[in-house]
Amino acid sequence: MKIDQSFDLFKTLISSETIDDPYPVYKMLREESPVYYMESPTGFLSESLWVLTRYDDISKVLISKKFGRGNRFGKVKVNSKFYDKMNSLTKMRQHWVNFLDPPDHTRIRGFINKCMTPGMVLNMRVRMESIADHLIAKFSNGRAEIISEFSYPFATLTIAEFLGTPESDRDILDKWASQLVKTLDVVTNQFTQEDLAVIYKAADEMKSYIGEIVDSKMSEPGDDFISRMLSISEGDDKPDREEIIATLVLLIMDAHEAPKNLISNGLFALLKNPEQHEMLLKDMTKMDNAVEEMMRYDSPAQFTGRRTHEDEIIRGFEIKKGVQIICMLGAGNRDPERYENPDMFDIERKNIMPLSFGGGIHFCAGAGMAKVEGQAALNRLLSAFPNISLLDKEYHYHNYLHSRGLDSLEVKL
Numbered sequence: 001m002k003i004d005q006s007f008d009l010f011k012t013l014i015s016s017e018t019i020d021d022p023y024p025v026y027k028m029l030r031e032e033s034p035v036y037y038m039e040s041p042t043g044f045l046s047e048s049l050w051v052l053t054r055y056d057d058i059s060k061v062l063i064s065k066k067f068g069r070g071n072r073f074g075k076v077k078v079n080s081k082f083y084d085k086m087n088s089l090t091k092m093r094q095h096w097v098n099f100l101d102p103p104d105h106t107r108i109r110g111f112i113n114k115c116m117t118p119g120m121v122l123n124m125r126v127r128m129e130s131i132a133d134h135l136i137a138k139f140s141n142g143r144a145e146i147i148s149e150f151s152y153p154f155a156t157l158t159i160a161e162f163l164g165t166p167e168s169d170r171d172i173l174d175k176w177a178s179q180l181v182k183t184l185d186v187v188t189n190q191f192t193q194e195d196l197a198v199i200y201k202a203a204d205e206m207k208s209y210i211g212e213i214v215d216s217k218m219s220e221p222g223d224d225f226i227s228r229m230l231s232i233s234e235g236d237d238k239p240d241r242e243e244i245i246a247t248l249v250l251l252i253m254d255a256h257e258a259p260k261n262l263i264s265n266g267l268f269a270l271l272k273n274p275e276q277h278e279m280l281l282k283d284m285t286k287m288d289n290a291v292e293e294m295m296r297y298d299s300p301a302q303f304t305g306r307r308t309h310e311d312e313i314i315r316g317f318e319i320k321k322g323v324q325i326i327c328m329l330g331a332g333n334r335d336p337e338r339y340e341n342p343d344m345f346d347i348e349r350k351n352i353m354p355l356s357f358g359g360g361i362h363f364c365a366g367a368g369m370a371k372v373e374g375q376a377a378l379n380r381l382l383s384a385f386p387n388i389s390l391l392d393k394e395y396h397y398h399n400y401l402h403s404r405g406l407d408s409l410e411v412k413l
């Protein structure tokens, strides 16, 4: 097995040649170094990494208790001197469930799950369909730019309604969320001092805004997620105000970016494969499976991370305790050991189970909601415009690695 230490994987993946199509690089890695070691990659990360690209290795790591987030700095006590000196973003990151290990993870994640049951998400479906219809009604001139006119506003309006944030404030919430979401992409983002000033300001403002909403829902609850969160946060385990605010900020960020990319990457895949488009139009009950295939074929989230809790062996390689592992979800989703013809987009594929939502205790908290969003949005769009097609032009993906999405998606209706 070859491990090529001179190959700077992440730099290659975000270079202009590969950003539009990283799958050949994944293929090369899977074949040559499915467990790939990167020694202190220059530029953005300060530690050595192991990178996994096989479906099987990734799913084992994601569900195993031997791997976790391994926050090496530990949790700082709220209201301690050290905590008070942190900026708002660092404070909130202390409570973000995606960075926690048990028992903190179990407590906060259990609380999110209680407030976001599958039934509550399904109840949103009708509302999602009318949001889609409302956006479609604004299309004009027989053309649309799907991301700005449809998938992004669809995702932001959906989460705003689900959480119960006031309609008048949705633009400012979008602005903060899009500034903060960049901080989740630890690999591709190198921030200048000016970027950081904007991000910290957005974090301060968003934190205090959400704090005000929490206080107002406390005195006047509604029929929404935030009110449910406040009403069930009883007992010894109840999250405190800081934790509730941080969780809401995380949910808002997660729900803005990835569902937008699911809808637009999925539509792009469908329109590039007209026979699949036609098959779906003939039988829209195939939509649920089509969305699973869209998630697999071009995942909106390309990787997730874990740290070893103890020394481990993966595919014959010894990985020391405390080492960071990057699970390349998009690569595993195209693994020929797991999928026949993995580079083919096939809405009738059986037993898909993509890695795109991660796995184990950190499995995406919004997976159920994101799938219903994809199904509802695409259902309404394809029903309204069965002849929707791509233009005769090049389409490009944005320059992030963790989040995979198109820069723009112009279509003929």
Ligand code: HEM
Pocket (backbone or CB within 6 Å): 062, 097, 098, 099, 109, 250, 251, 252, 254, 255, 258, 259, 262, 299, 300, 301, 303, 304, 305, 356, 357, 358, 359, 360, 361, 362, 363, 364, 365, 366, 367, 369, 370, 371
């Ligand atoms: C297509 C859309 C989405 C994709 C592809 C996606 C993907 C992911 C991935 C890969 C993870 C990390 C899982 C792991 O490390 O094992 C994650 C975690 C998470 N996602 Fe999503 N996500 C999506 C939508 C959403 C939505 C709509 C929400 C909220 C409403 C959300 C909330 C979360 C939260 C809270 C976590 C952290 C879970 C934990 O650590 O326990 N996601 N998501």
